[in-house]
Amino acid sequence: MTRPGPGEPGWRPRLVALDIDGTLLRWVVGRGMSLEEVTPAVHAAVQRALDAGAHVVLSSGRAPFNMTGVADLLDLHGHGEKLWIVASNGAVVLRYPPAEVVHEVTFDARAAVYAVLEQHPDAIVAVEERGVGYRVSAPFPDGELGGETIVSDIAEMVAGPVSRVIIRDPKATAEDFVRLAANLGLHGTDYIVGWTAWLDLAPVGITKASGLEYVAAQLGVDRADVLAIGDGRNDIEMLEWAGRGVAMGQAVDEVKAIADATAPSVDDDGAAVEISRWFPSPTSGGMDA
Incomplete structure (x- = not known):
């Protein structure tokens, strides 16, 4: 028997992939950080998906150690199975609890880092220090990086293979970095621009999609049966x-343009609204796609 596809009558996601910042968690106005709070509506919608047997996978640019707390807020492990988490924009996949990295992709970031710094010499650089926080060339704005930060020499930070590098220039804009990323074109490196002048460097082909593809293969889930919700360029x-890919209401136009649908904004519990289309509360009934 052929399973119905996305948008067809009877379709229901078997895997729900959720971005964190700006999707599950609301942004702090004027700051590059989120409130570490999950609203009751989002919590309830996620629990209904789990109760129905769907896999819920967090998929974020955050480092692994900065994602497990969100899993706890959502009570994702309440059904007794170890979770799958896609971290560092797809470069790291882990199981939790306890946190165990099961897949990681690294690359040589030296050429890319120095090419960016040539254009933005005042930018600050961060590389994840597994399980601790980040090594940074200078302090980042308050609240933008989780965990401990250790000030280090840039050459030492990128001397060996890394899974992800963050470059931040508080004096620049996101548009400055979009133009920069379009013109660098270094072999072996991909660039992702955040909401601010924040640039993620990653191995070519490594994205949240590649991380989720790895997870879906382990779970025996076809991509056609995946619902993904997010708000950023990453x-x-x-x-x-x-x-089915759904953009949050406050997402930039280039994200909305490629999405199958747009949910309400994070401030209006858009993730809960979209999840509830497929996993409605007993009193509300379903919603049409």
Whole structure:
């Protein structure tokens, strides 16, 4: 028997992939950080998906150690199974609890880092220090990086293979970094621009989509049966890859343009609204796609 596809009568996601910041968690106005709080509506919708047997996978640019607390807020492990988490924009996949990295992709970031710094010499650089926090060339704005930060020499930070590098220039804009990323074109490196002048460097082909593809293969889930929700440029590949990709209401136009649908904003519990289409509360009934 052929399973119905996304948007067809009877379709229901078997895997729900969720971005964190700006999707599950609301942004702090004027700051590059989120409130570490999950609203009751989002919590309830996620629990209904779990109760129905769907896999819920967090998929974020955050480092692994900065994602497990969100899993706890959502009570994702309440059904007794170890979770799958896609961290560092797809470069790291882990199981939790306890946190155990099961898949990681690294690359040589030296050429890319120095090429960016040539254009933005005042930018600050961060590389994840597994399980601790980040090594940074100078302090980041308060609240933008979780965990401990250790000030280090840039050459030492990128001397060996890394899974992800963050470059931040508080004096620049996101548009400055979009133009920069378009013109660098270094072999072996991909660039993802955040909401601010924040640039993620990653191995070519490594995105949230590639991380989710690895997880889906382990779970025996086809991409056509995946619902993905996100709001940032680093969600574009994930939303294109999933059977149904949904942009949050406050997402930039280039994210909305590739999405199958747009949910309300994070301030209006858009993730809960979209999840409830497929996993409605007993009193509300379902919603049409």
